[in-house]
Amino acid sequence: MNNSICKPGLIAATVLLLSGNAAMAQTTPGAPQSQHQKVELSLTEALRLSLQNNKQLKLSAAKIEEAKANYHEAWNNHLPDFKVSGSYLRVNSPTVDLKVKLGSGSQGGSTSSIKVEQAAYALANVSMPLFSGFRIKYGVESAKFLETAATLDAENDKEDVLQNTISAYSNLYKSYKTIELVKKSLEQQKKRVTDFNNMEENGVMAHNDVLKAQLQESNIELSLLDAQSNYNVTSANMALMLGLPEGSDIVPDSNAFSGTADAGSVAEWETNAIKNRKDIAALASREQAAALGIKSAKGEYYPGVAVTGGYIAADVPKLLTLTNALNIGIGLQYNVGSIWKTGAKIDAANARLHELQATKNILSERIDIQINQAYESYLLSRRKIDVYAKAVEQSTENYRITKNKHDNNLVTTTELLEADIAQLQTMLNYTFSKVDAAVAYNKLKQTAGTLLADYHSIK
Secondary structure, three states, rough: OOOOOOOHHHHHHHHHHHHHHHHHOOOOOOOOOOOOOEEEOOOOHHHHHHHHHHHHHHHHHHHHHHHHHHHHHHHHHOOEEEEEEEEEEEOOOOOOEOOOOOOOOOOOEEEOOOOEEEEEEEEEEEEEEEEEOOHHHHHHHHHHHHHHHHHHHHHHHHHHHHHHHHHHHHHHHHHHHEEEHHHHOOOOOOOHHHHHHHHHHHOOOHHHHHHHHHHHHHHHHHHHHHHHHHHHHHHHHHHHHOOOOOOOEEEEEEOOOOOOOOOHHHHEEEEHHHHHOHHHHHHHHHHHHHHHHHHHHHHHOOOEEEEEEEEEEEEEEOOOEEEEEEEEEEEEEEOOOHHHHHHHHHHHHHHHHHHHHHHHHHHHHHHHHHHHHHHHHHHHHHHHHHHHHHHHHHHHHHHHHHHHHOOOOOOHHHEEEEEEHHHHHHHHHHHHHHHHHOOOOOHHHHHHHHHHHHHHHHH
């Protein structure tokens, strides 16, 4: 079998590759709906919907609320404790030996005439901390840093969501453009088959050449079916991810991936990453919280001092009634065991700080690697655009020359069909290269931590 009959397999392979990329970017939903609705969707709108409906971001928001609650809980340690208690007791017949006089001439001693069968009392205590070895102060500051870290984690998650949405949108765009280009090619193939049939009827073309054209038409038609199927799956996945109605046929913006941006220098991107990466900032906040944790642990060496006050009321029928017993004073509390126990807590807090510092250093090195990889990937994608642009010019000119030669019986039908498929393949490659360059540039911005800020500026 000649090469021109096999070449449409390249188109099918391209379509299948797009399908694989789409499956990696998002989860395939259930069976497609029988009714479809066209939805024109720009990239900016897709990004907005992804931030609005992404489940991971909702989890991040819940973590922020938890961190805020922990901060308020730590701050509430400044407030006084107020405790109220009371009891009612039934007792046996105890021996009551009073040490005070009950009346004139009476002396303290055992009083058999008094029968105590019940008792009730109530206590109210207030304690306001004055000094706690700075544990409350450092605990509040540490909780605030952890709240900041949770917020930064959520911002970092948003960057990931935006990049994933851009990748998914690029796959949708590619599948949509593939359908357009393959449809145009199929129309050209159908016209060629019609022309070849007429030429065969007029006796100027062999039946074998007609069969070659018909087979290529069938292969292109199969490629179109694959492209349409891939578009349906990609569109359904995109609708599910963005919270759009199931069965939506999303039409991407034709200008979503037009043009390229200046690459700048690696040093500039690395500087931006240091200033803007949310994961580095989150680690820095956790590092500050860990440093405060050390100070808080050392605070256990100090005693606690508090202002205390209370009220006592008691009633023992036939024996005692106590009311208006108010008290106020200064309370001092010290756990002697902290002298030999606190050292281990300080060691654990130091280890936590060292762990975070090591993690931060590892992340900094990893970011340098990521920046260089993303930068080189973007440069490569821009070079590919130039190469594929020339390839489109070359394949278009090659097809024009080959067709003229074929019309004058100077080349075979096989060569004509090969030139036609080569032209289609280069057009697909050129279209995809522009999309890949845009995705690579956004990946570079995500690596530098500026993707979310850029999105907010264009929203």
